[in-house]
Amino acid sequence: MPSTLLIRGGTVVNADRAERADVLCREGRIVAVGLDLGVQAGAEVLDAEGLYVMPGGIDPHTHMQLPFMGTVTMDDFYSGTAAGLAGGTTTIIDFVIPDPQEPLMDAYRKWRGWAEKSASDYSFHVAVTWWDDSVHRDMATLVREEGVNSFKHFMAYKNAIMCDDETLVRSFRRALELGAMPTVHAENGELVFLLQQEMKALGVTGPEGHPLSRPPAVEAEAAQRAIAIADVLGVPIYIVHVSCAEAADAIARARARGQRVFGEVLAGHLTVDDSAYRNPDFATAAGHVMSPPFREKSHQEALWRGLQAGHLHTTATDHCTFCAAQKAAGKDDFTRIPNGCGGVEERMMVIWDAGVNSGRLTPSEFVAIASANAAKLFNIYPRKGCITAGADADLVLWDPTATRTLSVKTQKSLGDFNVFEGRTVTGVPTATISQGKVVYLHGDLRAERGAGRYVQRPAFSTHFDAMARWSKLHAPVAVTR
Ligand SMILES: NC(=O)NCCC(=O)O
Ligand SMILES: [Zn+2]
Numbered sequence: 001m002p003s004t005l006l007i008r009g010g011t012v013v014n015a016d017r018a019e020r021a022d023v024l025c026r027e028g029r030i031v032a033v034g035l036d037l038g039v040q041a042g043a044e045v046l047d048a049e050g051l052y053v054m055p056g057g058i059d060p061h062t063h064m065q066l067p068f069m070g071t072v073t074m075d076d077f078y079s080g081t082a083a084g085l086a087g088g089t090t091t092i093i094d095f096v097i098p099d100p101q102e103p104l105m106d107a108y109r110k111w112r113g114w115a116e117k118s119a120s121d122y123s124f125h126v127a128v129t130w131w132d133d134s135v136h137r138d139m140a141t142l143v144r145e146e147g148v149n150s151f152k153h154f155m156a157y158k159n160a161i162m163c164d165d166e167t168l169v170r171s172f173r174r175a176l177e178l179g180a181m182p183t184v185h186a187e188n189g190e191l192v193f194l195l196q197q198e199m200k201a202l203g204v205t206g207p208e209g210h211p212l213s214r215p216p217a218v219e220a221e222a223a224q225r226a227i228a229i230a231d232v233l234g235v236p237i238y239i240v241h242v243s244c245a246e247a248a249d250a251i252a253r254a255r256a257r258g259q260r261v262f263g264e265v266l267a268g269h270l271t272v273d274d275s276a277y278r279n280p281d282f283a284t285a286a287g288h289v290m291s292p293p294f295r296e297k298s299h300q301e302a303l304w305r306g307l308q309a310g311h312l313h314t315t316a317t318d319h320c321t322f323c324a325a326q327k328a329a330g331k332d333d334f335t336r337i338p339n340g341c342g343g344v345e346e347r348m349m350v351i352w353d354a355g356v357n358s359g360r361l362t363p364s365e366f367v368a369i370a371s372a373n374a375a376k377l378f379n380i381y382p383r384k385g386c387i388t389a390g391a392d393a394d395l396v397l398w399d400p401t402a403t404r405t406l407s408v409k410t411q412k413s414l415g416d417f418n419v420f421e422g423r424t425v426t427g428v429p430t431a432t433i434s435q436g437k438v439v440y441l442h443g444d445l446r447a448e449r450g451a452g453r454y455v456q457r458p459a460f461s462t463h464f465d466a467m468a469r470w471s472k473l474h475a476p477v478a479v480t481r
């Protein structure tokens with residue numbers, strides 16, 4: 001396998017520009033980007049004439065091998081990252097989710113072990129699901145010794161991994177001290193719990209009860225609460241899987257006030273609506289059960305507008321695959337259907353097709369939301385998310401004219417369901433390069449078990465510096481009497 005790769009004749013697309021250029025990669029890094037780079041003896045050459053050459057996708061929200069709701073996802077770190085590579089995604093940021101009372105470091109080491117089989121590079125957010133002095137201490141160890149710079153808080157999943165407000169406040173404050181980004185799954189878990197019981201009391205036990213127990217206001221309330229807590233504490237905040245207009249509006253309002261609030265949106269929420277929950281076929285309806293749920297179509301427009309306006313910043317999948325047999329645990333009670341859907345392979349195609357082909361996004365704006373913005377927010381830019389000398393050679397060659405029909409029959413994920421089933425997209429990856437190696441070429445997936453590396457992410461991204469200066473200048477001053 002040559003360690004030098006030349007990608008010749010394509011249009012290199014970064015978040016800030018697109019230009020005709022060759023890309024030369026050596027020993028896993030990009031060493032030159034420019035016109036007419038000469039072919040070197042022994043180099044592998046990829047012809048990119050007529051193609052876009054983009055930074056490999058970063059999916060900042062996946063759950064591979066997740067133990068959740070009494071079962072474990074179908075995709076492990078190998079099959080899940082391999083599926084990502086087939087779709088042009090070369091880095092995932094997954095989640096360590098400790099059980100309540102489980103030491104954070106124990107959970108972290110467990111997840112690191114599971115992830116060693118990854119085929120692409122990966123990193124971890126760590127969830128804070130409970131609080132005591134050991135959590136306070138372990139957060140520092142994770143940031144300073146393990147390169148974790150983001151902590152996740154579930155405001156839903158009562159009686160399981162839900163954070164109460166005290167834990168949110170303590171953890172946000174600690175994250176600020178450590179220079180790490182707090183992130184939240186914003187849904188009011190108390191309201192969800194109440195509405196679930198009420199739905200069942202009304203006889204609504206099927207998957208249609210899932211969206212009915214998680215209306216947009218439930219998400220908007222939690223988003224607003226998390227934003228307000230972050231504002232009071234002077235910490236930036238990142239809201240995962242924003243699914244509805246009301247939550248997107250809460251972010252836009254806070255940003256208009258100058259607050260550093262960042263939003264993530266899922267390929268599914270941008271393109272799939274809630275009609276499936278009323279499908280008479282249980283497996284189809286349950287296959288769509290994820291939280292927050294798919295929404296009525298009008299919310300999709302609000303999410304696209306958020307991306308276009310810059311109020312929403314990243315796109316992800318929340319890839320979390322459960323098969324029909326697992327979903328059947330909730331046959332008579334929708335609250336027992338394991339929550340989660342796939343998408344790591346389809347994300348970039350679906351968003352390109354619905355975003356770029358529609359004129360909502362330019363190719364550079366697509367690179368921003370599919371890769372560069374996540375790299376910036378989680379402080380791995382320009383190592384990731386940018387085609388420049390010195391960056392990791394993680395790239396995708398993109399044919400904007402080729403079409404594909406997405407289907408469970410052809411997906412690489414081990415899940416047995418595809419929420420994008422039957423969707424024909426225009427704009428597909430023809431090659432994916434990870435660490436300078438061609439790992440996917442014209443349908444031939446060459447993912448290597450264990451080839452992925454753990455990516456450390458330094459603390460104190462640029463936002464922290466600005467916020468610290470602001471806080472210092474606006475510190476409370478006592479009246480001298
Ligand atoms: N999203 C979902 O339904 N499952 C995964 C856990 C989470 O992110 O909430
Ligand atoms: Zn979530």
Ligand SMILES: [Zn+2]
Nearest residue numbers: 061062063318
């Ligand atoms: Zn998730």
